[in-house]
Amino acid sequence: MTGTVDAELEQFTRGDIQAFETLFREYQGEVYGWIVRIVRDPGAAEDLTLETFWRIYRARARFDPRRPFGAWAHRIATNLALEHLSRRPAENPLDDGVALRAAATPTPDPAIGADVRAKVVAAFGELPSTLRAAATLAMIEETPYAEIADALGISINGVKSRVFRAVRLLRRSLEKRGVRR
Amino acid sequence: MNEQDEALKELLKRAAGGPADRELRRDLWPEMLRRLERPPVRVPWWDWAVAAALLLCLVLFPEIIPAVLYQL
Numbered sequence: 256m257t258g259t260v261d262a263e264l265e266q267f268t269r270g271d272i273q274a275f276e277t278l279f280r281e282y283q284g285e286v287y288g289w290i291v292r293i294v295r296d297p298g299a300a301e302d303l304t305l306e307t308f309w310r311i312y313r314a315r316a317r318f319d320p321r322r323p324f325g326a327w328a329h330r331i332a333t334n335l336a337l338e339h340l341s342r343r344p345a346e347n348p349l350d351d352g353v354a355l356r357a358a359a360t361p362t363p364d365p366a367i368g369a370d371v372r373a374k375v376v377a378a379f380g381e382l383p384s385t386l387r388a389a390a391t392l393a394m395i396e397e398t399p400y401a402e403i404a405d406a407l408g409i410s411i412n413g414v415k416s417r418v419f420r421a422v423r424l425l426r427r428s429l430e431k432r433g434v435r436r
Numbered sequence: 437m438n439e440q441d442e443a444l445k446e447l448l449k450r451a452a453g454g455p456a457d458r459e460l461r462r463d464l465w466p467e468m469l470r471r472l473e474r475p476p477v478r479v480p481w482w483d484w485a486v487a488a489a490l491l492l493c494l495v496l497f498p499e500i501i502p503a504v505l506y507q508l
Binding site for chain 2: 394397
């Protein structure tokens with residue numbers, strides 16, 4: 256973090272809107288990039304980015320400017336993304352109608368049959384949101400465990416445990432659906 | 437991860453279409469500013485007074501709770 260941002264942080268905690276704008280512009284891409292990795296829906300990720308900064312602004316008085324702003328923003332963004340996942344219909348977690356229409360959303364590999372893909376999506380959707388987030392970040396986004404641990408506020412072993420449980424549940428669920436891996 | 441886990445991971449990645457595009461394609465500040473400038477929702481003092489009176493009634497006369505719930 257630069258010295259300028261440190262000075263901005265002081266002003267931000269005092270409610271300076273220009274300081275908040277500087278921080279917003281500095282971190283909006285990073286926060287969005289993190290949220291979209293978890294929710295995998297560009298439209299929802301934009302809304303959640305705005306909500307993250309809205310909460311940051313409202314909580315500015317409680318923020319200690321000596322602490323890293325990015326880590327704080329990540330924590331709030333992660334909580335919002337997890338809330339979003341737990342609210343979202345479980346049957347379509349890897350992409351939903353909105354995500355499919357969005358240009359920035361990755362498209363599935365055509366080599367996988369629609370049937371297998373539907374089963375993977377359904378099985379993934381049955382996972383609890385915390386396991387789904389850990390599995391998405393670790394297995395699809397290939398985010399380092401340390402980074403996931405930091406954002407989820409748990410230990411690296413905690414991340415490994417969540418990924419392990421997600422894999423186990425996913426495998427069991429896929430086997431029930433006749434997909435063996 | 438063992439071989440089976442790797443195969444599952446690969447299947448998951450292919451089903452999801454790989455990592456999401458992490459690039460923000462527009463500036464969100466104008467929307468944020470609109471939100472900041474929106475006047476906060478204010479609850480009139482009368483509503484607080486009615487809520488407080490209702491709460492007081494429920495505390496003093498708990499036997500009316502079923503009747504209140506029935507009206508909802």
